Amino acid sequence: MHRLKRLLVGTPLPTAQARHERLGKATALAVFASDALSSVAYATEEIVLVLMLAGVVALSYSLPIGIAISLLIVIVVSSYRQTILAYPKGGGAYIVTKDNLGTVAGLIAAAALLIDYVLTVAVSVAAGIAAVTSALPVLFPYRVWLGVLGVVAIAVANLRGIRESGKIFALPTYLFVGSMLLVTGYGGVGAVFGWIGAAPYAPHPAGLEGVGLFLLLRAFAAGCSALTGVEAVSDGVPAFKPPEAHNARVVLAWLGALLVTLFLGITFLAYDFGIRPREDETVVSQLARHVFGTGSAYYVIQLVTMLILLLAANTSFADFPRLAFFLARDRFIPRQFGNQGDRLVFSNGIVILGGMAALLLVIFRGNPHALIPLYAVGVFISFTLSQSSMVRHWLRRRTEGWWWRASVNGVGALVTGLVMLTIAVTKFSHGAWIVLLLIPSLVALFIGMRRHYDDVALQLSLEDFTPPPPMTNTVLVLVGDLHKGVVRAVQYAKTLSPNAKAVYVETDPERTRRLEERWVKYGMGTPLIVLNSPYRSLLGPLVDYLNQLQRQGGPNHVVTIVLPEFLPARWWHQILHNQTALLIKGAMLFRKDVVVTDVPHHLRR
Amino acid sequence: MLIGRLVGLFLAILSHYDSVARQLSLRALEPPPPMSTIVLVLVGDLHRGVIQAIQYAQALSPSAKAVYVETDPERTRRLEERWGKWGLGIPLVVLSSPYRSLLGPLLDYIDHLRQQAPNHMVTLVLPEFIPARWWQQLLHNQTALLIKGAMLFRRNVVVTDVPYHLRN
Numbered sequence: 001m002h003r004l005k006r007l008l009v010g011t012p013l014p015t016a017q018a019r020h021e022r023l024g025k026a027t028a029l030a031v032f033a034s035d036a037l038s039s040v041a042y043a044t045e046e047i048v049l050v051l052m053l054a055g056v057v058a059l060s061y062s063l064p065i066g067i068a069i070s071l072l073i074v075i076v077v078s079s080y081r082q083t084i085l086a087y088p089k090g091g092g093a094y095i096v097t098k099d100n101l102g103t104v105a106g107l108i109a110a111a112a113l114l115i116d117y118v119l120t121v122a123v124s125v126a127a128g129i130a131a132v133t134s135a136l137p138v139l140f141p142y143r144v145w146l147g148v149l150g151v152v153a154i155a156v157a158n159l160r161g162i163r164e165s166g167k168i169f170a171l172p173t174y175l176f177v178g179s180m181l182l183v184t185g186y187g188g189v190g191a192v193f194g195w196i197g198a199a200p201y202a203p204h205p206a207g208l209e210g211v212g213l214f215l216l217l218r219a220f221a222a223g224c225s226a227l228t229g230v231e232a233v234s235d236g237v238p239a240f241k242p243p244e245a246h247n248a249r250v251v252l253a254w255l256g257a258l259l260v261t262l263f264l265g266i267t268f269l270a271y272d273f274g275i276r277p278r279e280d281e282t283v284v285s286q287l288a289r290h291v292f293g294t295g296s297a298y299y300v301i302q303l304v305t306m307l308i309l310l311l312a313a314n315t316s317f318a319d320f321p322r323l324a325f326f327l328a329r330d331r332f333i334p335r336q337f338g339n340q341g342d343r344l345v346f347s348n349g350i351v352i353l354g355g356m357a358a359l360l361l362v363i364f365r366g367n368p369h370a371l372i373p374l375y376a377v378g379v380f381i382s383f384t385l386s387q388s389s390m391v392r393h394w395l396r397r398r399t400e401g402w403w404w405r406a407s408v409n410g411v412g413a414l415v416t417g418l419v420m421l422t423i424a425v426t427k428f429s430h431g432a433w434i435v436l437l438l439i440p441s442l443v444a445l446f447i448g449m450r451r452h453y454d455d456v457a458l459q460l461s462l463e464d465f466t467p468p469p470p471m472t473n474t475v476l477v478l479v480g481d482l483h484k485g486v487v488r489a490v491q492y493a494k495t496l497s498p499n500a501k502a503v504y505v506e507t508d509p510e511r512t513r514r515l516e517e518r519w520v521k522y523g524m525g526t527p528l529i530v531l532n533s534p535y536r537s538l539l540g541p542l543v544d545y546l547n548q549l550q551r552q553g554g555p556n557h558v559v560t561i562v563l564p565e566f567l568p569a570r571w572w573h574q575i576l577h578n579q580t581a582l583l584i585k586g587a588m589l590f591r592k593d594v595v596v597t598d599v600p601h602h603l604r605r
Numbered sequence: 606m607l608i609g610r611l612v613g614l615f616l617a618i619l620s621h622y623d624s625v626a627r628q629l630s631l632r633a634l635e636p637p638p639p640m641s642t643i644v645l646v647l648v649g650d651l652h653r654g655v656i657q658a659i660q661y662a663q664a665l666s667p668s669a670k671a672v673y674v675e676t677d678p679e680r681t682r683r684l685e686e687r688w689g690k691w692g693l694g695i696p697l698v699v700l701s702s703p704y705r706s707l708l709g710p711l712l713d714y715i716d717h718l719r720q721q722a723p724n725h726m727v728t729l730v731l732p733e734f735i736p737a738r739w740w741q742q743l744l745h746n747q748t749a750l751l752i753k754g755a756m757l758f759r760r761n762v763v764v765t766d767v768p769y770h771l772r773n
Binding site for chain 1: 621622628629630631651653660663736741743744746764766768772
């Protein structure tokens with residue numbers, strides 16, 4: 001077990017080795033944009049899938065919906081550029097909301113974010129595997145296990161502690177941006193001049209629904225998955241080279257521009273070429289295949305798409321443990337999430353995140369379309385809360401330009417709030433209900449844990465505490481027989497107290513007689529107290545005797561029970577012996593002023 | 606076939622019991638060398654449960670020492686400041702842990718003590734607070750369990766929990 005851990009995770013790192021890399025603008029874009037940009041790999045497809053319910057004619061609505069979502073991107077990006085100004089030390093939704101709207105609102109944001117991070121991993125990995133199986137259909141039946149394997153690989157890499165190292169991120173991110181720009185650029189020119197025609201017609205079932213407002217809103221809500229990950233830049237401002245806030249705002253603007261370009265380009269071309277969603281091939285894969293043909297360019301694009309999606313999943317492995325650390329520091333979740341592991345990472349957060357994401361992949365059969373309805377609702381809850389907090393922030397501070405800044409964030413809050421409601425309503429029966437149910441439960445859990453920790457701290461506090469008088473101790477050795485282990489335990493008891501006594505619970509007077517005979521020789525002068533047990537119970541007479549000792553004991557008196565215990569060489573040998581020690585420890589666990597001490601005697605075979 | 610298997614099992618169990626009895630037998634037992642014990646209290650913080658454990662260690666041995674594994678020098682400094690008031694006069698041994706592991710430095714220290722005095726037992730006193738409900742235990746570090754597990758196969762080390770019971 002230990003060697004496996006060393007092999008996978010590596011040798012421990014000293015604390016002094018913790019260091020922080022500062023990122024230039026170009027690297028920072030690669031590090032923080034992978035999550036947001038990778039969503040163009042599935043956002044268009046989500047819109048088209050909903051519209052197809054009303055048949056091929058409804059597909060023309062994908063353009064206005066795409067434009068509406070692009071406007072939304074502009075609004076959200078502008079809002080977050082304000083957040084960066086106000087929180088140059090990093091303004092995650094939890095911290096910003098807790099600061100401005102109070103603890104409960106902050107916890108709602110935190111719960112939404114934690115769920116989100118899990119879903120980011122599940123959705124991104126599922127979509128990454130879909131990019132691979134589009135190119136290599138033979139792998140399609142194995143997509144669930146490929147996904148689980150991907151999650152495990154990312155988790156192990158994070159347990160080893162790959163930092164948000166620019167080099168790892170820069171290449172796939174820029175390759176993805178480049179190849180998508182190439183697909184949309186070359187494809188766009190080809191479409192205008194007519195040298196690339198429409199995709200071959202694929203037969204489709206007729207639409208089941210009419211084109212109604214609800215359907216259009218549902219398609220819009222589905223496309224909002226394009227916005228996931230936009231907030232990453234404002235969370236990570238301290239990682240930028242100085243002037244941090246300025247650089248972060250520039251990078252966020254670039255990110256917005258790229259996101260809008262790629263998303264609109266893909267949506268427009270998918271419509272123009274008449275590409276229809278298919279179960280076994282993604283829309284982006286069909287688009288790339290249509291523009292470049294099934295050649296090496298196409299395979300490179302699929303590979304790069306998978307890589308950026310895996311990087312997007314990887315960003316959650318930095319974000320989730322960090323948020324968990326903040327929550328553990330504020331004592332809202334178990335404190336184990338605050339422990340740094342051997343490799344200077346928050347190992348527990350990484351393991352929990354990986355486990356939950358893998359579980360989701362198995363439950364939802366590795367299907368990104370089934371996971372996405374759960375995804376966007378949490379993202380927009382945290383958007384709304386964090387934007388509303390910013391409005392409050394500007395109204396309180398009234399620094400220069402506060403009126404303008406409050407308006408920008410106000411519009412952001414209003415719009416993201418409306419989108420959140422739209423998603424919650426239109427996607428409710430498709431899985432959003434799970435998240436809407438989970439968030440309040442998590443918040444209640446957080447508050448419950450905080451209450452427990454506060455209560456413990458109060459009970460253990462040294463304020464107004466006067467230590468009781470020095471403790472007195474009575475040492476007993478519980479004896480059932482006489483063997484080497486018992487002799488050792490008696491000897492040990494005598495080192496603890498010269499007045500140690502041996503206690504034997506009598507079940508058969510004949511055995512008592514034999515024990516007493518041998519005690520003279522091996523008892524080392526320790527008095528042997530025999531307790532009568534007419535009902536053969538070991539515990540009953542022992543408890544009675546303890547009660548009697550504790551009544552006589554005086555203030556701050558403790559009874560130590562020394563148990564001779566032999567440890568077999570093989571753990572399964574243990575089941576062949578009486579579990580007396582376990583029984584006694586269990587019975588004494590909730591008894592005050594009794595300490596139970598095992599003296600192990602190790603057997604060789 | 607089953608009968609054959611069962612008989613084989615019976616014989617194996619019998620031979621295990623015989624082997625245990627031989628190893629524990631007092632026949633030809635040399636009078637054991639005199640034994641004494643070094644008492645350590647493991648301290649991670651200072652609270653009522655820790656004070657109780659220190660008092661217990663003092664009741665076991667007048668020369669008991671407290672041991673603290675340092676992960677952050679700043680926390681050590683604060684602990685040492687408060688130790689003067691709450692340490693009840695017992696010395697505080699600080700073990701540095703560059704890899705943040707609790708077990709590594711503790712095991713090294715205990716091995717070092719055992720080498721110096723091979724006939725000594727080392728008694729490690731662990732302050733442990735017991736929450737009123739069992740599931741609340743999950744909310745706290747499982748340090749005590751970890752240490753007991755690590756010491757299980759070390760000869761001449763006895764781990765003693767001193768429970769501090771919390772009310773609900």
